[in-house]
Amino acid sequence: MVETAKTSSGDIVYEAAGLKKEFDGGKVAALRGVDLQIRQGEFVAIIGPSGCGKSTLLASLGSLDRPSAGTLTYRGNSIPDMPDPAAYRAHEIGFIFQSFHLLPTFTVAENVQIPMFEGNKSRSQRKERAVQLLKSVGLDHRLGHFPSELSGGERQRVAIARSLANGPSVLLADEPTGNLDSDSAQQIMELILQLHRDLGMTLVLVTHDLTIAERASRIIAMRDGRVISDQAADTPTTALQ
Amino acid sequence: MTFFTIILRSLIRRPVRTGLTLVGISIGIAAVVALVGMAWGYEKSIEKQLDVIGVDLLVSNMSAGIMPKVFDASLQEPISKLPHVAETTSVLMQLLSVEDAPMMMVSGREWDGFTWNKLEVVEGRMPKNADEPAVVLGRLAAEVLKKKVGDTVQLETSELPVVGIVDGKAVVENGAIILSLSVMQKATANEGKINFVDIRLAPGTSKQAISELSEKIRVIFPEGRARAANEVVSANQGFRIARAMSWSTSLLAIVVGVLGVMNTMLMTVFERTHEIGILLAVGWRRQRVLLMVLCESALLGLLGGITGVTLGAIGLKILEHTPAIRGLLEPDLSAKLLLISVAIAVVVGVISGLYPAWRSSRLSPSIALQS
Numbered sequence: 001m002v003e004t005a006k007t008s009s010g011d012i013v014y015e016a017a018g019l020k021k022e023f024d025g026g027k028v029a030a031l032r033g034v035d036l037q038i039r040q041g042e043f044v045a046i047i048g049p050s051g052c053g054k055s056t057l058l059a060s061l062g063s064l065d066r067p068s069a070g071t072l073t074y075r076g077n078s079i080p081d082m083p084d085p086a087a088y089r090a091h092e093i094g095f096i097f098q099s100f101h102l103l104p105t106f107t108v109a110e111n112v113q114i115p116m117f118e119g120n121k122s123r124s125q126r127k128e129r130a131v132q133l134l135k136s137v138g139l140d141h142r143l144g145h146f147p148s149e150l151s152g153g154e155r156q157r158v159a160i161a162r163s164l165a166n167g168p169s170v171l172l173a174d175e176p177t178g179n180l181d182s183d184s185a186q187q188i189m190e191l192i193l194q195l196h197r198d199l200g201m202t203l204v205l206v207t208h209d210l211t212i213a214e215r216a217s218r219i220i221a222m223r224d225g226r227v228i229s230d231q232a233a234d235t236p237t238t239a240l241q
Numbered sequence: 242m243t244f245f246t247i248i249l250r251s252l253i254r255r256p257v258r259t260g261l262t263l264v265g266i267s268i269g270i271a272a273v274v275a276l277v278g279m280a281w282g283y284e285k286s287i288e289k290q291l292d293v294i295g296v297d298l299l300v301s302n303m304s305a306g307i308m309p310k311v312f313d314a315s316l317q318e319p320i321s322k323l324p325h326v327a328e329t330t331s332v333l334m335q336l337l338s339v340e341d342a343p344m345m346m347v348s349g350r351e352w353d354g355f356t357w358n359k360l361e362v363v364e365g366r367m368p369k370n371a372d373e374p375a376v377v378l379g380r381l382a383a384e385v386l387k388k389k390v391g392d393t394v395q396l397e398t399s400e401l402p403v404v405g406i407v408d409g410k411a412v413v414e415n416g417a418i419i420l421s422l423s424v425m426q427k428a429t430a431n432e433g434k435i436n437f438v439d440i441r442l443a444p445g446t447s448k449q450a451i452s453e454l455s456e457k458i459r460v461i462f463p464e465g466r467a468r469a470a471n472e473v474v475s476a477n478q479g480f481r482i483a484r485a486m487s488w489s490t491s492l493l494a495i496v497v498g499v500l501g502v503m504n505t506m507l508m509t510v511f512e513r514t515h516e517i518g519i520l521l522a523v524g525w526r527r528q529r530v531l532l533m534v535l536c537e538s539a540l541l542g543l544l545g546g547i548t549g550v551t552l553g554a555i556g557l558k559i560l561e562h563t564p565a566i567r568g569l570l571e572p573d574l575s576a577k578l579l580l581i582s583v584a585i586a587v588v589v590g591v592i593s594g595l596y597p598a599w600r601s602s603r604l605s606p607s608i609a610l611q612s
Contacts, residue, residue: 064522064607089606090524101519101610105254110242115523123243162523 011075013170013202014038014061018070021056021225026068030056032225033070040169043196043203045216045233053225054206055174061204062095062172063088090118094163094201096192098175100155102147108134108158109143115165133161137191153184160191171195173205177212189215248536251509258505263545265501269494270549270586274578275556276487281573282557283483289571290413291470294356298440298451300458302465308336311434312465314422319461320438325446325454330354332437333425339418340395342385346417347396349425356439360419365390365405371421377405379415394418399428412571440467495589498545502593506538510601517601518609527602534598535591542590546583553582 014037021031030053038044046054059065060072063085072079074088082088089095102111112130121129134140137157147155156176163171173192177185189212196203205216213219214233221229252259291299300320301309314331321329333349350356352371360367360377368375376394378386383406386394393400401420409415426432442451455467510517517530557572 059607062522064610065605084526086521086524086526088524089522095522097610101515101522103516103519105250106242106247110246113242114247114520115525117244117529118524118526126242166524 011040012037013040013042014072014074014204015076016057016060016070016072019057019060019067019072020069021053021060021065022068029225031060031067031070034222034225034227036220036227036230038202038204040202041200042218043193043216044205044218044220045213046204046206046220046222047208047210047213048222048228049208052222054222056225057222058172058174058204058206062093064095086118090115091166092168093170093172094165094168096156096159096163096171096173096176098178100147100152100159100179102155102158102162104147107144107146108139108150111147111158112162112165115162119166129165130161133164134158136164137161151184152180153187156180156184156188157191160188160195164195168201170202170204173203175206175208177207177209185212244533244536248533248540251513251533251537252540255509258508259541262501262505262541263548266498266542266545266586266589267549267552269491269498269589270546270582271552271556272494273491273582273585274550274553274574275560276491277582278553278557278572278574278578279560280484280487281575281578282571285573286411286413286571288470290409290411293359293409293411293414294439295359295441296356296439296470297442297446298454298467299470300438300440300462300465300467301436302462303468308334309436310464311431311436312462314433314435316462316465317435317438320440320458323454323457323461325443325450326440327443328355328441330356330439331422331435332356332439333422333429333431333435334437335429337397337429340386345382345385346413347425347429348417348419349422349429350419351422354422354439355441357419360407360409360414362405363408365403367405367407368421368424371423373404373421374399374401374424375404376401376418376420376424377407378403379407379409379417379419381412381415382418385416396420396428397430399424401428495585498586498589499593502538502541502545502590503596505541506534506594506597507600509537510534510597513601514604514609514612517604518606518612521604521606522610530604531598531602534601535594538594538598539587539590542586542588542593543583545590546586549586550579550582554579 016034016036019031019034020029022029034057046057048054056065060067063079063082066080074092103114109127109130112133113126116126116129131140131143134143137160139154139157139161142150142154147158150158176192177188180188192203193215195201207213216233219231219233220227302312303309311333317329317331320326331351331354335347336344337347339345339347363380367377378388383389388394388403390403390405392403394403407419422435426434451469458465458467520530554574557574561572
């Protein structure tokens with residue numbers, strides 16, 4: 001398995017207070033005051049119905065979206081005020097999306113190399129790292145294939161390899177199995193959990209699948225832009241619905 | 242994979258659009274090469290002609306037009322007596338439509354003047370004397386007019402026999418019809434008139450002396466100016482207008498090219514919003530996205546420039562052999578012109594890409610990912 005950055009357990013990675021996000025000039029409120037803390041090494045599942053704000057929260061954690069109000073920090077640093085949010089996205093976090101978001105005109109190996117352009121790796125180092133990562137997700141036989149030539153599960157594996165390209169300490173996964181059949185979904189979840197365990201990465205996973213959420217160490221339930229429950233995973237999921 | 246691979250890949254994946262954009266730029270650049278190459282070529286051809294003949298100073302009234310106004314031939318004598326003037330000769334030169342040729346240089350030269358010296362007879366002979374109603378043709382002029390020794394040439398109202406074909410060592414000389422001054426004056430109804438006094442200076446004449454000489458000539462001939470051979474073209478208003486027109490026409494072609502590339506790059510950015518969102522999401526800096534789009538645009542410009550220069554060079558070679566131009570000029574296909582043209586194309590590419598690049602770099606990653 002690929003080595004990646006680790007910090008001591010117990011460190012607060014994310015902290016949100018009164019986090020709000022509005023769209024369309026305030027007509028749509030996706031987050032209505034979210035308070036939470038996520039610690040290093042945790043596996044947090046965020047669940048809730050469609051439109052509850054879970055993906056917006058993940059986008060805010062990943063600095064893909066700027067909150068409208070409230071505070072949101074990563075290891076004590078305000079995410080909206082980061083001087084170089086691209087560096088944060090490139091080196092601190094890895095994104096896994098429901099629809100993979102691979103670049104169709106680049107091969108599997110090239111897709112994995114894309115994030116590495118924000119770094120000081122040489123061409124050969126980028127290539128070597130991509131091969132290593134793809135091997136770790138079981139796709140070293142598909143290096144020269146294009147995404148269109150892969151199954152859904154394989155595409156998500158490529159996306160996972162890409163998310164690890166710069167050795168992040170946090171994985172943000174937005175419905176990573178949402179577009180997969182049950183077998184592939186199972187395999188992808190095993191892979192993500194293995195990464196979480198082996199690399200000690202903090203994992204924040206958005207899902208509406210309670211069986212997946214149950215595998216997390218902590219489940220945050222959301223509704224109408226608010227956190228309605230934040231409990232350890234041994235809480236019966238029926239209580240969260 | 243390198244950054245360049247990424248740039249190249251996005252151009253290659255839309256071959257039709259990339260190809261059409263290249264055609265747009267290359268036509269613009271071909272126009273630059275052809276038009277400016279012609280203008281520069283004409284200037285250089287005239288300069289080379291003066292150099293071959295051995296003219297140091299040229300006295301004329303270059304007020305307007307390509308050819309200077311005629312003036313009284315008697316002005317030659319006082320000029321010839323000025324200090325530092327080693328030799329003078331009078332010329333009446335005009336651009337005339339001759340038979341099927343739309344425009345030909347017709348040069349009436351003072352008999353025994355030094356302007357005859359470098360003409361080498363390749364066929365036939367020179368006129369026997371100043372009064373013989375005959376012409377010699379430069380080699381290219383003979384080809385253009387399809388004339389040989391023994392044929393006649395209709396010059397205005399006079400029909401003059403061709404007594405010789407000559408090699409003048411310069412395109413303008415080889416493209417000219419050459420005859421004695423008195424015959425030219427008669428044929429064009431310009432008796433007693435000339436439009437050039439060609440001057441050879443005494444060896445070692447200083448710049449200061451040339452400047453003083455020019456002032457003295459100005460006193461003798463207030464409407465005229467004495468110019469060094471290499472300044473004749475640049476000082477001529479007609480050439481300046483031709484040069485300005487060639488550049489302004491080129492500019493129009495370039496503007497069309499800019500719009501073409503900008504349209505392509507904007508379309509590309511619109512189509513690739515999702516892809517740019519991915520790049521931003523995986524940590525690409527906005528500057529890198531901006532650089533990527535700008536480099537794509539510049540590469541389009543470079544490729545269009547190279548294609549355009551090739552097309553322009555081919556076009557110039559074809560134009561060089563058309564009856565309207567043949568013998569009048571040797572198109573300038575210098576490395577300077579080719580490099581300037583390619584540089585213009587790259588600048589066109591970069592300028593065209595600025596707005597699309599800026600726009601793409603301002604995209605919000607989350608919104609771009611949803612597109």
